[in-house]
Amino acid sequence: MKKFRIAVIEGDGIGREVVPEGLRVLEAVGRKFDLDFSWTHFDWGCETYTRTGRMMPADGLDQLRAFDSIYLGAVGYPGVPDHISLWGLLIPIRRAFQQYVNLRPVRLLEGIESPLKNHRAGGIDFCIVRENNEGEYSEVGGRMYRDTDAELAIQENIFTRRGCDRVMRYAFELAQMRHRHVTSATKSNGIVFTMPFWDERFAAMRQQFPDCKTDQYHIDILAAHFVSHPEWFDVVVGSNLFGDILSDLGAAVVGSIGIAPSANLNPEREFPSMFEPVHGSAPDIAGKGIANPIAQIWSGAMMLDHLHEPEAARVVEQAFSSILETKGPRTPDLGGKASTREVGEAIAAAI
Numbered sequence: 419m420k421k422f423r424i425a426v427i428e429g430d431g432i433g434r435e436v437v438p439e440g441l442r443v444l445e446a447v448g449r450k451f452d453l454d455f456s457w458t459h460f461d462w463g464c465e466t467y468t469r470t471g472r473m474m475p476a477d478g479l480d481q482l483r484a485f486d487s488i489y490l491g492a493v494g495y496p497g498v499p500d501h502i503s504l505w506g507l508l509i510p511i512r513r514a515f516q517q518y519v520n521l522r523p524v525r526l527l528e529g530i531e532s533p534l535k536n537h538r539a540g541g542i543d544f545c546i547v548r549e550n551n552e553g554e555y556s557e558v559g560g561r562m563y564r565d566t567d568a569e570l571a572i573q574e575n576i577f578t579r580r581g582c583d584r585v586m587r588y589a590f591e592l593a594q595m596r597h598r599h600v601t602s603a604t605k606s607n608g609i610v611f612t613m614p615f616w617d618e619r620f621a622a623m624r625q626q627f628p629d630c631k632t633d634q635y636h637i638d639i640l641a642a643h644f645v646s647h648p649e650w651f652d653v654v655v656g657s658n659l660f661g662d663i664l665s666d667l668g669a670a671v672v673g674s675i676g677i678a679p680s681a682n683l684n685p686e687r688e689f690p691s692m693f694e695p696v697h698g699s700a701p702d703i704a705g706k707g708i709a710n711p712i713a714q715i716w717s718g719a720m721m722l723d724h725l726h727e728p729e730a731a732r733v734v735e736q737a738f739s740s741i742l743e744t745k746g747p748r749t750p751d752l753g754g755k756a757s758t759r760e761v762g763e764a765i766a767a768a769i
């Protein structure tokens with residue numbers, strides 16, 4: 419029996435509803451493949467913040483360091499400013515553990531209707547590789563003359579050669595295992611220093627991968643192409659902000675953000691990686707028991723891949739795909755009436 423120590427952070431809002439279904443499914447696949455998961459729960463999030471003034475304890479990162487992986491739900495809740503909740507939990511984890519790749523698959527599954535005409539299951543299948551440690555998400559900047567007419571805010575973008583190269587290399591290596599096509603998201607016409615630098619690094623990196631086709635688009639027309647020609651893409655690499663925006667758009671194009679998974683990866687495995695749905699805490703539906711658990715469950719499959727359990731990962735993917743294909747229970751975001759728990763139970767039973 420293989421043992422895995424997993425840190426579980428349900429977080430806020432629907433995170434608390436979808437994570438238990440993710441664990442239910444991982445337990446089910448664990449029984450099938452003789453995997454022993456030891457779950458350690460951390461009640462960190464906005465509630466902890468309102469009680470203690472911190473999203474996680476001062477030694478939170480040290481507490482997480484020894485785990486094989488981190489399984490996270492969602493962060494953010496009304497009453498706590500979003501930049502406090504994000505910079506108090508999610509971003510410190512991504513940075514301290516050098517999770518510099520945020521891998522976000524975009525796949526149209528059988529049984530789900532795309533809002534776009536003429537797209538069938540399998541016809542849209544690409545991965546967004548989002549830079550996850552620098553870029554537009556920086557702590558460099560400041561504010562002056564607060565509460566006066568002269569008030570100002572400055573935020574610096576950080577693009578390093580090391581940061582660009584490592585995420586681009588990951589994108590090319592991923593493409594080599596897929597259809598050998600990498601698209602870069604840029605905006606080097608308007609963003610005059612960092613984006614031309616990003617383009618230079620992309621041009622340098624593609625020399626090392628002559629077997630891969632490449633192209634690059636400014637982010638505005640790339641967003642349009644996601645809607646008009648989503649079948650064009652294989653691997654799309656983008657900066658922190660561009661990758662984040664594109665992955666919500668990608669999720670919408672394949673039917674629902676409720677099914678979009680993600681992996682925050684430290685490819686060198688020096689630190690634990692973290693697996694979480696693309697969606698946030700969705701306060702508008704939190705507490706109603708109707709959140710779609712598939713994004714969380716699919717993120718669990720990505721965790722299994724990272725833990726070198728690809729067969730178990732495929733079984734999880736087949737289980738939720740079969741529920742969707744056979745018109746099994748589905749939550750309201752996919753036009754159904756089922757609860758979060760009913761969907762989780764059906765997927766676990768399919769395993």
Ligand code: GGG
Pocket residue numbers: 490491492493494504662694695696697698699
């Ligand atoms: N599933 C984690 C979560 O709550 N994500 C919401 C969010 O806004 N994340 C910001 C980001 O990924 O940059």
